[in-house]
Amino acid sequence: MTTIREARREDAGLILELVRGLAExxxxxxxxxxxxxxxxxxxxxxxxGQRYFETILAEEEGGEASGFALFHPVYSTWRGRAMHxxxxxxxxxxxxxxxxxxxxxxxxxxxxxxECVILFWHVLDWNTPxxxxxKTLGAEPLEEWRRMRVRxxxxxxxAGKAPSEAK
Amino acid sequence: MTTIREARREDAGLILELVRGLAExxxxxxxxxxxxxxxxxxxxxxxxGQRYFETILAEEEGGEASGFALFHPVYSTWRGRAMHxxxxxxxxxxxxxxxxxxxxxxxxxxxxxxECVILFWHVLDWNTPxxxxxKTLGAEPLEEWRRMRVRxxxxxxxAGKAPSEAK
Numbered sequence: 551m552t553t554i555r556e557a558r559r560e561d562a563g564l565i566l567e568l569v570r571g572l573a574e575x576x577x578x579x580x581x582x583x584x585x586x587x588x589x590x591x592x593x594x595x596x597x598x599g600q601r602y603f604e605t606i607l608a609e610e611e612g613g614e615a616s617g618f619a620l621f622h623p624v625y626s627t628w629r630g631r632a633m634h635x636x637x638x639x640x641x642x643x644x645x646x647x648x649x650x651x652x653x654x655x656x657x658x659x660x661x662x663x664x665e666c667v668i669l670f671w672h673v674l675d676w677n678t679p680x681x682x683x684x685k686t687l688g689a690e691p692l693e694e695w696r697r698m699r700v701r702x703x704x705x706x707x708x709a710g711k712a713p714s715e716a717k
Numbered sequence: 718m719t720t721i722r723e724a725r726r727e728d729a730g731l732i733l734e735l736v737r738g739l740a741e742x743x744x745x746x747x748x749x750x751x752x753x754x755x756x757x758x759x760x761x762x763x764x765x766g767q768r769y770f771e772t773i774l775a776e777e778e779g780g781e782a783s784g785f786a787l788f789h790p791v792y793s794t795w796r797g798r799a800m801h802x803x804x805x806x807x808x809x810x811x812x813x814x815x816x817x818x819x820x821x822x823x824x825x826x827x828x829x830x831x832e833c834v835i836l837f838w839h840v841l842d843w844n845t846p847x848x849x850x851x852k853t854l855g856a857e858p859l860e861e862w863r864r865m866r867v868r869x870x871x872x873x874x875x876a877g878k879a880p881s882e883a884k
Contacts, residue, residue: 569794569795572794573795578795581795582794582795583795583796583797584793584794584795584796584797588797588798589794592792592797592798600790602790602791602792602798603792603794620792620794622790622791622792623767623769623789624769624789624791624801624803625759625769625770625787625789625803626751626803627736627739627749627751627756627770627787627803627804628736628740628745628748628749628750628751629750629751629868630750630751630755630759631755631759631769634791636791636792636793636794637794652879654875655875655876655878655879656879658867658872658875658876658879659876659877659879661872661876662872662873662876663876666872667868667869667872668866668867668868668869668872669866669867669868669872669875670864670865670866671864671865672862672863672864672865673862673863673865674861674862674863675860675861675862675863676861681863681865684865684867687867687871687875688867688871688872688874688875689865689866689867689871690865690866690867691863691864691865692863692864692865692866693842693863694841694842694843695839695840695841695842695863695864696839696840696841696842696848696858696859696860696862697837697838697839697858697859697862697864698837698838698839698840698848698851698856698857698858698859699835699836699837699856699857699859700825700835700836700851700854700855700856700857701796701834701835701836702834702835703855704854704855704856705825705828705829705833705834705835705836705855706829707855708821708822708825708836708854708855709822709825709826709828709829709830710826711822712819712822712823712825712826
């Protein structure tokens with residue numbers, strides 16, 4: 551029997567472990583540079599701090615974590631409040647039991663509770679099993695859109711050019 | 718001379734007008750269902766309310782708005798704090814003066830100020846001029862990723878299936 555619960559501060563190390571598990575599956579095992587301290591700061595802020603994300607955990611009897619979902623609000627200027635699912639992952643040995651679906655359903659329920667009209671996420675275009683699974687849940691791939699990114703040195707260079715009267 | 722400033726509550730109607738201008742350019746003139754009241758609630762919340770997005774406006778001498786950028790925080794579990802640029806738009810009659818670039822630079826500056834390491838946005842795959850422009854600023858298209866979406870009735874159906882012990 552799987553239960554799903556909100557993550558707590560003491561789960562930050564476990565969340566990092568699950569994030570790394572997902573990155574391995576996504577063929578990017580070395581991409582995870584985030585630290586436990588950053589996950590703690592940004593997911594479980596002190597009073598007054600900004601919360602960047604929320605996490606739910608799937609747990610098996612005995613308390614072992616079998617999967618997680620990590621999400622945060624986004625905004626659609628066409629439709630209004632929306633939720634973005636950043637990570638959804640079930641550990642390989644726990645697959646095929648409906649845990650991924652239960653996590654996704656729970657995130658959908660939280661989104662609806664908060665008056666969000668859309669739930670978004672990203673999927674790798676070669677991950678056909680995931681895409682097909684998501685379609686059975688009523689999801690649509692937005693084929694026309696590409697995600698762009700500017701980061702690190704390039705982001706700082708761009709920032710450095712901002713007009714000073716605009717700062 | 719263009720100046721860039723943060724939008725205020727009284728700009729909500731103007732923001733909606735600019736959002737509609739962008740939707741027309743994106744060949745989706747009827748896609749904008751958001752209302753001025755929602756933009757006001759979600760962008761300029763009362764004390765204690767959650768702010769879903771921020772907006773900056775480009776203004777010409779005389780006070781006419783020539784463009785806008787609308788953005789909000791997101792999270793990369795690989796890298797940490799990030800910013801998402803939801804909308805960037807310059808009214809057609811004001812193009813070619815560097816206003817889009819100035820808006821993007823300002824958003825980058827705000828992102829860096831808040832310790833974000835990445836700025837993300839989405840672009841339509843047929844919008845080659847925009848993609849080429851973004852590349853000159855150091856941006857990379859994430860070719861492998863597709864955006865998925867579940868919304869409205871399908872989202873509510875998914876939410877309704879969430880395991881009750883998880884609610």
